[in-house]
Amino acid sequence: MLIVSCPNCGITAEETEFHAHGEAHITRHAADSSDDQMETYLFMRKNPKGVHFERWRHQNGCGKWFHMARCTMTLEVFGTYSAQTYAPPEELLAQIDAKRPGWRTPS
Amino acid sequence: MSEAVSALKNAVYIAGIAEISEMGAVGMITLRGDLAAKPLQKAAVAAAGVNVPDQRQCLTEGTGGMAWMSPDELLIMCAYDDANAKLADLRDKLAGTHALAVNVSDARAVFEVRGPKAREVMAKLAPVDLAPASFTPGMFRRTRIAQVPAAFWMPQEGVFRVVCFRSVAQYVFDVLCVAAQPGSEVGVF
Ligand SMILES: [Zn+2]
Numbered sequence: 431m432l433i434v435s436c437p438n439c440g441i442t443a444e445e446t447e448f449h450a451h452g453e454a455h456i457t458r459h460a461a462d463s464s465d466d467q468m469e470t471y472l473f474m475r476k477n478p479k480g481v482h483f484e485r486w487r488h489q490n491g492c493g494k495w496f497h498m499a500r501c502t503m504t505l506e507v508f509g510t511y512s513a514q515t516y517a518p519p520e521e522l523l524a525q526i527d528a529k530r531p532g533w534r535t536p537s
Numbered sequence: 538m539s540e541a542v543s544a545l546k547n548a549v550y551i552a553g554i555a556e557i558s559e560m561g562a563v564g565m566i567t568l569r570g571d572l573a574a575k576p577l578q579k580a581a582v583a584a585a586g587v588n589v590p591d592q593r594q595c596l597t598e599g600t601g602g603m604a605w606m607s608p609d610e611l612l613i614m615c616a617y618d619d620a621n622a623k624l625a626d627l628r629d630k631l632a633g634t635h636a637l638a639v640n641v642s643d644a645r646a647v648f649e650v651r652g653p654k655a656r657e658v659m660a661k662l663a664p665v666d667l668a669p670a671s672f673t674p675g676m677f678r679r680t681r682i683a684q685v686p687a688a689f690w691m692p693q694e695g696v697f698r699v700v701c702f703r704s705v706a707q708y709v710f711d712v713l714c715v716a717a718q719p720g721s722e723v724g725v726f
Pocket residue numbers: 436437438439440441488491492493494
């Protein structure tokens with residue numbers, strides 16, 4: 431069970447009040463892109479054991495979208511942040527660096 | 538115009554550990570826009586008869602009231618018969634403002650859960666910390682009741698008002714009654 435804090439309304443609740451919507455920060459390649467780019471955009475996902483960035487929505491709450499960084503192995507939630515961004519905040523990345531040294535270069 | 542009736546025609550259940558009752562037709566207007574904008578605030582206060590609530594709060598006064606729904610949404614409550622007139626007035630006042638106001642009275646059902654065990658009944662159905670120190674009168678919470686979205690607040694200690702979609706009114710009434718069935722006290726609060 432994940433304990434999730436919504437950055438839009440400030441509620442902290444367990445995950446059944448929310449809904450996961452897959453990997454975050456995916457580059458949306460448009461119609462003029464190559465086949466490889468389009469395949470990457472549509473189908474290629476990281477699926478790591480460890481740190482993962484995801485899109486979530488406060489489905490049974492304020493209804494707003496947000497981003498979440500969590501560990502797929504331990505279910506630890508590192509933090510949530512605005513949906514209106516292309517990358518995780520540096521502050522959050524630093525926290526994850528401290529907790530999971532070396533996570534940026536998975537073996 | 539046809540006679541308006543609420544979803545369950547004021548159904549009640551009094552045999553359990555808390556009283557469950559449908560509140561009948563309640564006027565409700567959804568207002569979306571920039572909640573920090575002065576014209577929107579003024580129009581909302583005029584319609585609801587209360588101040589603009591803070592984040593996750595609900596203010597009520599008589600049949601009027603206003604709840605914070607999300608960073609860009611308020612729920613204005615009023616007598617059912619006043620909703621259309623209030624909506625027209627709101628739209629008039631917000632004609633030059635980027636905002637959206639809709640009468641959602643007929644899309645909703647409202648229940649009351651009343652009694653010393655009301656907190657227990659609600660806690661069985663919603664993933665919310667309902668300890669007396671954590672959830673207090675005046676707070677407004679959007680969440681789920683069993684399997685459907687709902688929102689609730691406490692106008693006073695021992696009383697919850699629950700808002701849900703009209704289409705799931707029977708479901709919500711039934712799960713509230715099950716959670717309040719005789720002998721089902723948990724004794725946790
Ligand atoms: Zn939220």
